[in-house]
Amino acid sequence: MNYQGSCHCGRVAIEVEGDLQQVMSCNCSMCQRKGALHWFVPRSALTLKTPEDAMSTYTFNKHVIKHHFCPACGIHVYGEGTDPKGNAMAAVNARALENVDLEALQVQKYDGRSK
Template sequence: MNQMYQGSCHCGQIAFEVEGELTGATDCNCSICQRKGTLMWFVPRTQLHLRTAPEAMRSYTFHKHVIQHYFCPTCGMHPFGEGVGPDGSAMAAVNIRCLEGVDVYDIPVHHHDGRAL
């Protein structure tokens, strides 16, 4: 069942809503995800709605420079990233640790070997 979630960085400078069915998250061991400690929920980009201006965010890319890793320049939190899915559609990778009212310990986690890519 789809649900609307509210999310933000720690200080609230980046705020967003995301709609979908949160049935699991991905824990990736690539060089950036491991350091950030994110648990990602992949949704179509159309399901992520910014509540603050894009200018409030900064982004970082590395390796092939195809994923925009967004972060707050004030508090440093990484609430989501954007990229393209295998089918060519725009995707968002939402850090479920930045969603209000979500107990990350109740969400099944899939471990992804991002180091191998």
């Protein structure tokens, strides 16, 4: 299925192709504060619909995940990193996607605080 998403003001917009059934809720210092529900997809399944320079990027801790957000409204849209096998991945914030019933999704809890 094809999903459209964006930050609140629309400055950062994405399109994602995939089967959205499960998301991850992480309790690390960053994720707990932003409240994102991460949907992991291959990076190739995500298309940025707005210019790349429209967003800001934040890294912390080991600096291996690029957290992309809108510098105008502050909404986190997605992050980028690699899976354990080295494949490029995107962690899409399901809360930033249109027409998604968040209550219908399976939420896997991840203890990022302990990592």
